[in-house]
Amino acid sequence: MINFQKTHFITSAPDITKLPDDTGIEIAFVGRSNAGKSTALNCITNQKNLAKTSKTPGRTQLINLFEIEENKRIVDLPGYGYAEVPLTVKKKWQRSLTEYLQKRKSLKAVVVLMDIRHPLKDLDRQIITWAALANIEVLIILTKSDKLANNARKNAINDVKRQLIEFGCTYNLVAFSALSKQGLNEIKEILNRFYSEFQETTAFPDFPDNDEESDEELDIDEQAWTKGYKEEQ
Numbered sequence: 001m002i003n004f005q006k007t008h009f010i011t012s013a014p015d016i017t018k019l020p021d022d023t024g025i026e027i028a029f030v031g032r033s034n035a036g037k038s039t040a041l042n043c044i045t046n047q048k049n050l051a052k053t054s055k056t057p058g059r060t061q062l063i064n065l066f067e068i069e070e071n072k073r074i075v076d077l078p079g080y081g082y083a084e085v086p087l088t089v090k091k092k093w094q095r096s097l098t099e100y101l102q103k104r105k106s107l108k109a110v111v112v113l114m115d116i117r118h119p120l121k122d123l124d125r126q127i128i129t130w131a132a133l134a135n136i137e138v139l140i141i142l143t144k145s146d147k148l149a150n151n152a153r154k155n156a157i158n159d160v161k162r163q164l165i166e167f168g169c170t171y172n173l174v175a176f177s178a179l180s181k182q183g184l185n186e187i188k189e190i191l192n193r194f195y196s197e198f199q200e201t202t203a204f205p206d207f208p209d210n211d212e213e214s215d216e217e218l219d220i221d222e223q224a225w226t227k228g229y230k231e232e233q
């Protein structure tokens, strides 16, 4: 088993051109702003302040890289979908997120973190769908499971499972709480398996187009994101 406690910070990059060499294995933590990505990372590595956490959504605006051991890295990506960040800033960081996901060859798995009370928003779905097409492993973490009582938690998990089956793929799904540590060991085991399963992958497909009606503020985000990427092609 990998010793996650050895994890240390390497660098923060505004875009993929500033990242270290594209070799080894990277596992990226993605999800809506405030989903609990940085908190989960600190919990997994058993370090209080490795990744910066915040009550203010939108705190992580750079691609943050951490090394567990040689050639094994964890990446804390900018959160998406936070409405109160200026659109220009939002566009810029969603572009670097998209670019990272599409171009980084060492990316072998994505961990999609979603608040158990607000799962499977549009961009979450896009990333999950895209990862399946790109042959990238997916671990879905339903965060803040302590916020729900036992029955409500079970219902939420089953509901997400049901919806994921409609995607036509099987995914690793774990309910997690940074407070109670529920799900922590399972998450570590799955990450460990991902790192040991390393296989060379090559070209990634484009993000799938999504013309469906979007909910809440994600509509604008999603268009900005897709548009930003296409403009660069």
Ligand SMILES: Nc1nc2c(ncn2[C@@H]2O[C@H](COP(=O)(O)OP(=O)(O)OP(=O)(O)O)[C@@H](O)[C@H]2O)c(=O)[nH]1
Pocket (backbone or CB within 6 Å): 031, 032, 033, 034, 035, 036, 037, 038, 039, 040, 052, 053, 054, 055, 056, 057, 058, 059, 060, 078, 079, 080, 143, 144, 145, 146, 147, 176, 177, 178, 179
């Ligand atoms: N109750 C509870 N609160 C949590 C849990 N995980 C995270 N939080 C809280 O949720 C808030 C956001 O957590 P972060 O880890 O900073 O979220 P993030 O996804 O990294 O956010 P961005 O960096 O903005 O994308 C913080 O106030 C955390 O304390 C959890 O398991 N239980």
Ligand SMILES: [Mg+2]
Pocket (backbone or CB within 6 Å): 037, 038, 039, 052, 053, 059, 060, 076, 079
């Ligand atoms: Mg963060």
